[in-house]
Amino acid sequence: MSSAFKFKNFTSKLLAFLLILSSSHGAYVPKVNSDTDVIIIGAGPAGVAAATKLDQQGINVKVFEANEWIGGRVHSIKFGDAWVDLGAEWCHGEKENIVFDLMKESQVLQHPNYTFEMAVSDGHIVDEEFSTQLFTIFDELFTPDGARNSTVEDSVGTYFTKWAYHTFNLYVLSSEGAFSWFEPAALSDYKDCDGDHAITWNGLGYKTILDKLMANFDQKKINLLTVVKQITFDEDKDQVTVLLATGEKHTAKHVIFTPSLGVLKHDHKSLFQPPLPQRKVEAIEALGIGAVMKVMLHFPEHWWATNGSFSGYSFVWTQEDRDTLATQYRKGPYRNNLSWLTNFMGMYRVEQNPKVLSCWFTGEFVPEIETMSDDILLDGINFTINKFLGKKYNVQQPDDFRKSAWYSNEFVRGTYSYQTLASRKIQNPSANVILSQPILNKDNIPRILFAGEATHPRFYSTVHGAIESGFREADRLIEIIKH
Ligand SMILES: Cc1cc2nc3c(=O)[nH]c(=O)nc-3n(C[C@H](O)[C@H](O)[C@H](O)COP(=O)(O)OP(=O)(O)OC[C@H]3O[C@@H](n4cnc5c(N)ncnc54)[C@H](O)[C@@H]3O)c2cc1C
Incomplete structure (x- = not known):
């Protein structure tokens, strides 16, 4: 190994350490931010639709987006x-x-x-x-x-x-x-x-629809290059905790999860604590996504x-x-x-x-x-x-x-979802509907909600399906928060 390589490695570790120090105000204690009603994971069409609709109702939202652009598979x-x-x-x-x-x-x-x-x-x-x-x-x-x-x-x-x-x-x-x-x-x-x-x-470009949705939305509420590592939920508590790749923690009363079926297939075990219900895991495994x-x-x-x-x-x-x-x-x-x-x-x-x-x-x-x-x-x-x-x-x-490189993008892992023969065996409700069902607390209040194209029962694989799914989950929360 060349000394230049070792030096580069050492400097990047040092930089990362300094970053952690600065993000936690000098002490290495992860900061917990808890001023948000709803955290939305992903700023694709579903995430943008949910965020803008909640925002119009005066509900406090924060969006975490892993990639460097707003739009997800609309790029x-x-x-x-x-x-x-x-x-x-x-x-x-x-x-x-x-x-x-x-x-x-x-x-x-x-x-x-x-x-x-x-x-x-x-x-x-x-x-x-x-x-x-x-x-x-x-x-x-x-x-x-x-x-x-x-x-x-x-x-x-x-x-x-x-x-x-x-x-x-x-x-x-x-x-x-x-x-x-x-x-x-x-x-x-x-x-x-x-x-x-x-x-x-x-x-x-197709981004025109996102510009339209965000016409009166403060885009500073969307945090780009912000990777969510884990979503932790305790059914006895009134909040969900979201852990970022930086080590920072955020809490909110509700989380809307919008990443693709490809991300769910690859990462659901590490992303959710406790693990997702078995029915949902079966739906994730049965539905298909390629590129x-x-x-x-x-x-x-x-x-x-x-x-x-x-x-x-x-x-x-x-x-x-x-x-x-x-x-x-x-x-x-x-x-x-x-x-x-x-x-x-x-x-x-x-x-x-x-x-x-x-x-x-x-x-x-x-x-x-x-x-x-x-x-x-x-x-x-x-x-x-x-x-x-x-x-x-x-x-x-x-x-x-x-x-494009949709399949190799670790935050997308595919282009659009489809129903496989295995997923067709799951009926009443279908695998897509099971995917869309929220995780409730002990009082039946939805704490983790799911949007995204693959959660739409009929328009999966499309932008219109993704947007409708974002509106659907926003409406679900507006009903709870406003009443
Ligand atoms: C090549 C191609 C062509 C297409 N053509 C059409 C078409 O012509 N018409 C049509 O209607 N549809 C088309 N689609 C499908 C359409 O783009 C998707 O259905 C739609 O964009 C899905 O939106 P979404 O919000 O569900 O997911 P996404 O757009 O995937 O948004 C999810 C977001 O979550 C982010 N994310 C993932 N993991 C994390 C994490 N850990 N932390 C933080 N953020 C994370 C992702 O970066 C992404 O931005 C096409 C898709 C592709 C790829």
Whole structure:
């Protein structure tokens, strides 16, 4: 070990020690802060919704957020000519959708009417009308109330089994956020809101909804980079204690816990003292969460299709290319002779950002793709784009990029939840409802409450579900505190 390394290690320990000293006003005694009615853990859509609603009622709130931004899996960043979304991007539906309801008067929401071109790895582009027809069939088969009577023409069927099967697989994985399409249950409680499912934000990003919620909220009540390590609850006491990673302790009458199902799966044993009830643990273990990954590419010039209806390319690997890709392209992970590049689902245009394309990866390689070197990631992306589109376009190299890493972020650990076959065995109430049930004290007063997308019985996996769940738990407390 080099002396430089030892010195660095020693200095960081010394700094940490000094920090602990200063945060406890000179003596190494953890400070207990107890001036809060409600502590909210997490400043994603659910946490922000709960905090703003309680705050409007004059209830004293404090929010602890481990990451450095407000929004959780809503993460809009400035890139290229506009805001782009590394997380949630589209408002899914117009009826019974709280996001749409809150924003419909604002003129921000746009209806771009997406149509995808199917690009095949042998270099040809499938006729637009034909690929639209295929995607319509995908959609009809895939919706929960799927058109069971839809017929598949012979030629379409042949095409489907030969090439589009793999595309459909990736399409399902992007929608469910699972690593394998054998994990999500075909029948689920998920409810589609009627109306347009791909409503966009006119280049302002999904964060616009959070700005709207926080319009009259003092954002100083949100403590960023503040990691909660443990929530301790004694049913005989009227308060819950929250221990931060710094060693600081905070108490409140109620705590609303909003971190993801991924965080609960990984950390529930260390996070809750006493441990969560067995029923809740079973629900946490049975529900599913996987990951998708986005890579935003900025190009010096717009080199791809310019027709008005163009939205993006869906990549269809021929069986031959799938079988031989691991030998055609050796860099990065591959398993069972399958390359990580087969998880590159396609790419699409981004609102108000004419030089940006958003690439999507879905499937079992996503955790490894998130953590691979940027050099290999960009090299593999360039290889794939050239393979699919190089015959038709003068493909350029990107001059900038941004990537998401939801699965490897220890405070998220996945993208969105889904119901598995195991979770479907838990009924009346469902696993999602069990997840949402608060922990009560001996007088049946809720002390630890649970919000977040996975706690919504029908709109789990979405921002509108997360916001509704935050409002739900705020209402539960307003009822108790105000009456
Ligand atoms: C790539 C991607 C695309 C998506 N696309 C869409 C879409 O188009 N439309 C849609 O409706 N939904 C979409 N979603 C889903 C949507 O983003 C989520 O359902 C929603 O953001 C969940 O909100 P939440 O508040 O429940 O959880 P989160 O957003 O995960 O918020 C929880 C917060 O808790 C914090 N936290 C975790 N642990 C701790 C701790 N120990 N201490 C303190 N803080 C902690 C986290 O940092 C996080 O900020 C997408 C998600 C992803 C990742």
